[in-house]
Amino acid sequence: MDERSKLLTDVLYKEFQRIQSKSATTDEWFFRFLSIAIVPFLAFLAYVLANPSYHVFLTALPLLSLIGCVVVSQLMLAYTHVGAYTRYLEVRLNDLFQNDEMCNERFARAFYAGWWSPVRTSVTLGFFLVAVCNLAAIPVITETTHKLAKDYLRYSSILAFAFCHYWFGIICLLIVFLVWIALSWYKVPRKLRAVQLEQLDMVKRVT
Numbered sequence: 001m002d003e004r005s006k007l008l009t010d011v012l013y014k015e016f017q018r019i020q021s022k023s024a025t026t027d028e029w030f031f032r033f034l035s036i037a038i039v040p041f042l043a044f045l046a047y048v049l050a051n052p053s054y055h056v057f058l059t060a061l062p063l064l065s066l067i068g069c070v071v072v073s074q075l076m077l078a079y080t081h082v083g084a085y086t087r088y089l090e091v092r093l094n095d096l097f098q099n100d101e102m103c104n105e106r107f108a109r110a111f112y113a114g115w116w117s118p119v120r121t122s123v124t125l126g127f128f129l130v131a132v133c134n135l136a137a138i139p140v141i142t143e144t145t146h147k148l149a150k151d152y153l154r155y156s157s158i159l160a161f162a163f164c165h166y167w168f169g170i171i172c173l174l175i176v177f178l179v180w181i182a183l184s185w186y187k188v189p190r191k192l193r194a195v196q197l198e199q200l201d202m203v204k205r206v207t
Helices: 003-050 052-097 104-112 118-152 157-164 166-206
Strands: none
Touching: 003 052, 003 118, 052 104, 052 118, 052 166, 118 157, 118 166, 157 166
């Protein structure tokens, strides 16, 4: 291996270490968000349901759940960036080594991509709990919004209208967020794959 190849290998390996540290940071934030968000969320829900005077706070439950789902989906999407860049670096390093010594991405895909992986298991469990909590709270939220709509009708027609059409607004937000998530999961991985192939093609032309 000549001096240029050694320098290039050193640079690529440092990039490989950097992207692996980013992956570890994503893991940390991902599981931290689940642990910090889910447990207090369940405690809050139990306390509110046990105290009728606090039922008004349940009206924020669907919105908070939607925001939480979007945050989790975007954290999971970060893995596609890490995977695409890691795969590119592995290909470059293996070309320099002239063998397939670097195979971290294969093991990472086997670990993270399966439905029984820790990440997807945690996400599935979190989404399931959020869905069950929201479904269980629907009767209480509906009763509360109807009561609030009647109470605010004397003071503010805008608030009364908002509470009367509460579920219509939540469904609209759900559709918007689902479209947003679907588009991001459709476009981002394809853009990353295109950049990866473009970069590899450019390296081949240069060398």
